[in-house]
Amino acid sequence: MSAAMEPRHAALQPAVVVDEASMTYAVRSAEHIQGGGGGRRLGRASGVRTSRVEALKPLSFTVARGESVGVIGTNGSGKSTLMKLITGQMRPTTGHVYATSTPVMLGVNAALVRQVSGEDNIRLGCLAMGMTTAEAAAKRDAVVELAGLSEQALQLPLKAYSSGMASRLQFAIATSVDPDILVIDEALNTGDAQFRERTRRRLDDLREQAGCVFLVSHSLSTIQEMCQRVIWIEQGVLTMDGRPETVTRGYNLYVRAMANGDEEEGREMLKRKQGELLRQRIAWTGGQRPQGTTNG
Incomplete structure (x- = not known):
């Protein structure tokens, strides 16, 4: 698998490529109307209504062999959906996900x-x-x-x-x-400093064996300790992608603003960060998509 990567990854071999992948859920619910007579109100189903929820908007990024990538975002932001696409538990609504082996x-x-x-x-x-x-x-x-x-x-x-x-x-x-590609979802939030140090050494071993690691966690300190790169997804949108200290700082400022009730400030901050992100376009060698392990 060969794809064009951002300049800082240009000399590295991609292990996972997310190419304009998105995920939209169809949510069905019964509609009810109120009716009846004699002072009594009766409810009956009048049909089924289908609404669409866009959990992930189209996003693209590459992860190189040997990288450990943290994935952060508030609850319901789309982190777990993205991990399900990467591991093949779900197919994207649009776009493609490629991996050199089964995560x-x-x-x-x-x-x-x-x-x-x-x-x-x-x-x-x-x-x-x-x-x-x-x-x-x-x-x-x-x-x-x-x-x-x-x-x-x-x-x-x-x-x-x-x-x-x-x-x-x-x-x-x-x-x-x-494993060549490992996805860890909230599994490291418990444990003492000694366990975290052992875990760090184990992740280092995995990277040295040319695998890559995704770590999804609400613990920013764990993310900073374990990861070389962090992806921030918010409201289904790829918001930041970069060095752990830079991305977690921006995320902290956003979360603090929202927690303090400064929602307008938080929305403006989110809009600014998403506007600053350089969107990646996947360019396949020879213009042909790979025939290897894919999802979607």
Whole structure:
């Protein structure tokens, strides 16, 4: 896959290309009318109304191999929708998403078995990701070390774990397979400084192995610690894309203005940031779209 990239990525090989992708949902709801007589008001369905919600407006960007990219935005801004497009859970309404391999999604709701022990969850999780029994056994100690769980905790059923312990175990299992493209959705917001440092080292390992990482989080400190680049999506629009300190500063100013009731100031700030962003146009080598792993 070869696509033209922004100047700062010009010498790098793209791992993910989002090419004018958008997402519009059709939302159906029953319409009701009030009627009846004798002083009684009766409600009955008169039909089904369909409304369209534009969750993501067309956006384009490339992510190079070896990059770790933070994705931020207020609730309902379109972050999770974008991650579903990247991981292939949904097809874009318009545009295309390309990836050099199938992305692996890690989220706080990923399937772990609450009734069995942490030890068994490690084995089952590794087997579910396609490892052999011998490979799963070989990964066991590395998973335990990254998760920071004691031998005693490993023998307890997962339902006895705190949310932080479960999240750490989940991250450690998911990253044990060295995925080429990893998407992490709110999985790192729990954990102490030691776990964050272990996570940072693990993400560094993934980048060195030529993969790329997307991290979706409301924790700006986590984003700044873990990521080399940040994308800010607001109201379905790509608003900023750049260095973590620059993007998080702009986002903080916007959130603070909205929280203080200065909505007009916040809207003006958002409009200005979106106007300042240099929109990327994907130019494919030879003018032909790739035939590799695509979505849409």
